[in-house]
Amino acid sequence: MPRGRLLIIIAFIVVLAGVLIAVLLGGAGGGGTITPPPTSDGTTGGTTGGGETITIPTPTPMEFVEIVIAVQPMPRGFRILPNAVELRRWPLESTPFNAIRSLEDVIGKIARTDIYVEQPILTSMVVEDLSQLANVGSDLAAVLPSGQVAIAVPIDRITSVAYGIQPGDRVNIILSMLFVDVDEVFQSLQPNCFTLFVISPDGVQISDSICGRPDVVGGFNTLAIINASETQRPRLTTQQTIQNALVMYLGNFPRDGRFLGLTPTPEEAAPAEVTEVADETSRREATPVPTVETRPDIITLAVSPQDAVILTWAVEARLPLTFALRSAQDPGRVDTNPVNLDYILDTFNITVPTARNYSIEPAIRSIRQLFVGNQISLSSNVVPTPAPGG
Numbered sequence: 001m002p003r004g005r006l007l008i009i010i011a012f013i014v015v016l017a018g019v020l021i022a023v024l025l026g027g028a029g030g031g032g033t034i035t036p037p038p039t040s041d042g043t044t045g046g047t048t049g050g051g052e053t054i055t056i057p058t059p060t061p062m063e064f065v066e067i068v069i070a071v072q073p074m075p076r077g078f079r080i081l082p083n084a085v086e087l088r089r090w091p092l093e094s095t096p097f098n099a100i101r102s103l104e105d106v107i108g109k110i111a112r113t114d115i116y117v118e119q120p121i122l123t124s125m126v127v128e129d130l131s132q133l134a135n136v137g138s139d140l141a142a143v144l145p146s147g148q149v150a151i152a153v154p155i156d157r158i159t160s161v162a163y164g165i166q167p168g169d170r171v172n173i174i175l176s177m178l179f180v181d182v183d184e185v186f187q188s189l190q191p192n193c194f195t196l197f198v199i200s201p202d203g204v205q206i207s208d209s210i211c212g213r214p215d216v217v218g219g220f221n222t223l224a225i226i227n228a229s230e231t232q233r234p235r236l237t238t239q240q241t242i243q244n245a246l247v248m249y250l251g252n253f254p255r256d257g258r259f260l261g262l263t264p265t266p267e268e269a270a271p272a273e274v275t276e277v278a279d280e281t282s283r284r285e286a287t288p289v290p291t292v293e294t295r296p297d298i299i300t301l302a303v304s305p306q307d308a309v310i311l312t313w314a315v316e317a318r319l320p321l322t323f324a325l326r327s328a329q330d331p332g333r334v335d336t337n338p339v340n341l342d343y344i345l346d347t348f349n350i351t352v353p354t355a356r357n358y359s360i361e362p363a364i365r366s367i368r369q370l371f372v373g374n375q376i377s378l379s380s381n382v383v384p385t386p387a388p389g390g
Contacts, residue, residue: 066089066101068086068087068105069085071086072117077111078115080111099122100121111126112127113258122143124260139260147304148246148303151301153314155299156297160299161325172326173241174240175238175319177236195207214226237339238340243333244333250299250300
């Protein structure tokens with residue numbers, strides 16, 4: 001291209017840019033908006049066409065830290081090379097608490113577990129030498145948050161949000177208790193049984209054991225023994241106890257204690273049974289009995305040492321524990337009120353029916369319940385009743 005034509009093109013571009021700038025500046029002066037410099041309080045101020053001041057808050061910048069990231073897959077026992085890791089900026093809010101932030105703390109170490117590409121390197125993933133590889137303990141102890149302990153408690157599909165709880169979730173624990181009246185000395189259920197000693201000139205007479213509550217009845221202050229028509233009815237109270245417990249694992253751990261980086265292997269189900277039939281044709285058409293999926297019946301939680309003692313007491317006392325799944329965006333604590341019969345009646349304005357001299361037939365003696373499997377009973381003496389029509 002001739003040099004003169006090139007200069008003409010450049011001059012045309014410069015003139016066009018100048019015209020564009022002039023148009024933009026002219027539009028701003030005629031009632032448009034020009035973004036002013038930030039004010040001293042970190043906000044951006046401006047004015048509208050009517051002279052009103054507009055304050056635009058400046059978004060809080062995201063904080064980043066540098067942590068060590070794997071740039072190639074490393075199997076367990078692999079000695080980490082300089083080209084296998086690198087420092088990378090990572091959002092501070094999502095940085096693991098035990099992430100390694102220096103390459104010198106990783107290079108030359110041995111991978112304790114399988115490490116994948118783009119995975120942050122944690123202190124629990126590396127050891128100094130091969131002699132430590134077999135003696136590093138369990139993966140659970142390595143990833144357990146500092147200051148907390150792990151404890152396992154039983155679960156089923158009702159108490160575990162229909163098995164929706166997974167490792168890494170946070171849960172609140174709800175505890176239910178049954179209260180009964182007991183003798184303060186004997187610690188036995190009320191009412192007590194007592195024996196009367198009658199002293200007469202003929203000697204001492206010992207009456208048979210009488211169980212009940214002595215009371216004065218009638219208009220003549222007659223002393224009587226009031227017997228209960230049934231055993232004492234327990235009083236139920238439910239309350240939220242431990243909050244924000246970290247779920248570490250569901251089910252039984254592997255024998256070697258290593259579960260990090262491993263894909264859970266479902267337990268082998270029993271082979272399908274085939275119904276015995278008489279002839280060969282029916283044998284080929286027989287339908288196998290479907291297998292039942294195995295579900296975990298135990299959950300491991302990370303809690304404070306004191307909360308671990310509380311859970312141990314609850315399990316030893318055979319109290320039912322229900323786990324309420326928390327939102328991942330809600331780490332705070334919430335105070336709740338204990339719930340009993342009085343709380344339900346007062347909160348929902350339920351009126352106790354007045355006793356009448358008539359009723360309906362047949363008598364209503366139980367409330368139909370929704371059965372979803374094994375019914376949870378607060379008493380070991382209660383036997384689940386089949387659902388009506390089931």
